[in-house]
Amino acid sequence: MLQEIDQKVQQxxxxxxxxxxxxxxxxxxxxxxxxxxxxxTTVDKENERYLNQRLREIDPDAKIISEEGYGDQVNDLKGHVFIVDPIDGTMNFVMQHCNFAIMIALYVDGEPTYGYIMDVMNDKLYHGGNGDGVFVNNHQLNTPANNSLHDSLMVLNAGLTLDGGHNVREVGKQARGLRMYGSAGIEMIYVITGRIGGYLSYLKPWDLAAGMVLALELGLVVKGIDEQQVNVLSSNLVLVATKQVASDVLELVD
Amino acid sequence: MLQEIDQKVQQxxxxxxxxxxxxxxxxxxxxxxxxxxxxxTTVDKENERYLNQRLREIDPDAKIISEEGYGDQVNDLKGHVFIVDPIDGTMNFVMQHCNFAIMIALYVDGEPTYGYIMDVMNDKLYHGGNGDGVFVNNHQLNTPANNSLHDSLMVLNAGLTLDGGHNVREVGKQARGLRMYGSAGIEMIYVITGRIGGYLSYLKPWDLAAGMVLALELGLVVKGIDEQQVNVLSSNLVLVATKQVASDVLELVD
Structure with missing residues (x-):
């Protein structure tokens, strides 16, 4: 049943x-x-209506949480819940025509189960979960090397870096380099492929849900800066990172 | 003569x-x-030796300025001067296997004449100058829309953003969004294609030379933050931007 849903959502x-x-x-x-x-944009809204309609055909009893308001009122994660971002990185979509993503996640009774991140302009679908591993198209990804902050590039939320809250600038200074791509989906892809050691940002459910499934499936850390496990519905400032980067960053932030 | 050199350098x-x-x-x-x-890396050094050797065959009387030390001692821009960056964004090359570039520029008696930026992983060569226009592979680029800072994404130097010098954080706050890609070549490509409205960073001759040719050819602004024209051999903090973004940014920085 779940595997059939997975195949249909990939399609x-x-x-x-x-x-x-x-x-x-x-x-x-x-x-x-x-x-x-x-x-x-119109494309965000059209995509969301299309995705929600197709998801209701694939899994009629599931609830849907989605960014632009065409989903259900969902207060808990009982049963099957899809979390949908029809265009993640809309600013990049409009200004750059690249560096944006489409994301879906399936949570089952609160458990992160399947995640899907489509890098639209590069024809790459990152998907997996449920103990099956993580794949880019048909190629399985390995767990990224457990590098330290000193040996890693970091992505930090731009507003937070400019405002200087939570001592995040010290994280940027100690990292090998600082990067900002402007799309949670693209930034999640960088972390799960090991090109970025850690990603710290304010993440709404639709920004976080798919990447959280894939990161956890690979043994990466997904935590709040209070070092607590993250609730996908009510997350705030979230760190997705290798174990060592997570340890290094959580010592620095306040 | 110059056009023949251009064809050979493209090859x-x-x-x-x-x-x-x-x-x-x-x-x-x-x-x-x-x-x-x-x-x-070894690849930076091998590329530089290879490029310099081939450039000496193409234009035997030219001088060469290059990043890793295999070029000439050049104190002025008399005659033909090639400026070579064999791998720009070496950190990305090593950590990400993408988001790096190879760059060459030709300056003739100090005049920015031809620029070449190769986006290696995307099979795209950005090239042009000398009044011929700017091309990506065989497709001619238009001058980017003259957007204001409020309507533009900005790339700011990471170290400067973390340190807060020159009031650059205010530039980041007023822009539509802040981006950092970690390669001057890639960041220049974003500016000349209009995906980024302005790029402010410390740039060495090999970081700046090719992008400066292409930006000027498209009618973009290349200035120091002292609002002076830039000398490619002795630049410091350089802004490459649309006219309107340049005006907005230069009012904010100190």
Whole structure:
């Protein structure tokens, strides 16, 4: 049953990638959400309606949490819950036409079960979970080397770095280098492939859910900066990292 | 004469890309230069020796400035001067196997004349100058839209952002978003393609030379934060940006 859902959601991710690439060739509306730094487009909304409709066909009893408001009111993680980000990194989508992702996660009775991150412009679907491992398309990923902060590149949330809260600038200074890509999905991909040792950011459920499944499946650490396990529905400032980077970072942040 | 050199250097860029891709399949040494944040590999050195040798065949009277020490002692820009970066973004090359570039520029009697930036992993050569326009492979690029800082993503130097000098954090706060990719070549590509509105960083001659040719050819601004024209041999903190972003940023920095 779960494996059948997994196969169908993988196919859905390729279908939505193709739709998105086609849609980018036509014009679409761009609107501000909370500020001029927070955009939403017609494509976000169209993708979300499409994904939610297809997910309801695949798994009719599941609930859906999604970014743009077409999902269900969900207060707990009982049963099957899909968490959907129809375009992650909308600013990059609009300004760069690259460095954005589409993400779905399936949580079963609160357990991170399957995660899917589509790197649309690179034709790469990162997927896995449920003890099966993590794959990019058909190629299985290994657990990234357990490097220390000194031997790792870090991604830090831009606003937090500019404001200097939680002593995060010290994390940036001690890392081998600081990177910012502007899409949680792309940044999660960098961590699970070992290209970034740790990623610290404010993450909403749809930013976090898929990457959290894949990171945990690979034995990486997903923690709040209070060192507690993360609740995907109510996370705040989240660290996704190798064990050693997590230990090094959690000693520095306050 | 110059056009013949241009054709030969374009071919050289494709040759060195193929060598680099082949070389990445074998092992190579990684060494620290000035600190644990500053690496050099065997591939940097092999590429530089190869490029310099081929450039001497293409243009025997030219002088060569290059990062790893196999070039000439050059104190002025009289005649033909090639400026070579054999691997730009060596940290990314080592840690990410992507997001690095190979760059060459030709300055003639001090005039920015031809620039070449090879995005190795994406098979894309950005090249042009000398009034011919700027191309990615065979496709001509348009001048990026003259957006303001509020409507643009910015790349800021990571160390400067962490230290807070020159009021750069205010630039990051006013921009639509902050990005950091860790390679001057890749960051120059983002600016000349309009995906980033402005790039502010400390740039050595080999970091700056090729991107400066391409940016100027497209009518973008290349200035020091003292608002002076940049000398490619002795630049310090350099801004490459649309006219409007340059104006907005130069009002903010001190």
């Amino acid at each position: 859905l991710m390729w279908d939505v990638q193709k739709r998105t690439l086609d849609r980018m060739k036509q014009s679409y509306d761009v609107n501000l959400k909370t500020s001029y730094k927070d955009l939403v | 050289l860029m494709w040759d060195v890309q193929k060598r680099t891709l082949d070389r990445m399949k074998q092992s190579y040494d990684v060494n620290l230069k000035t600190s644990y944040k500053d690496l050099v």
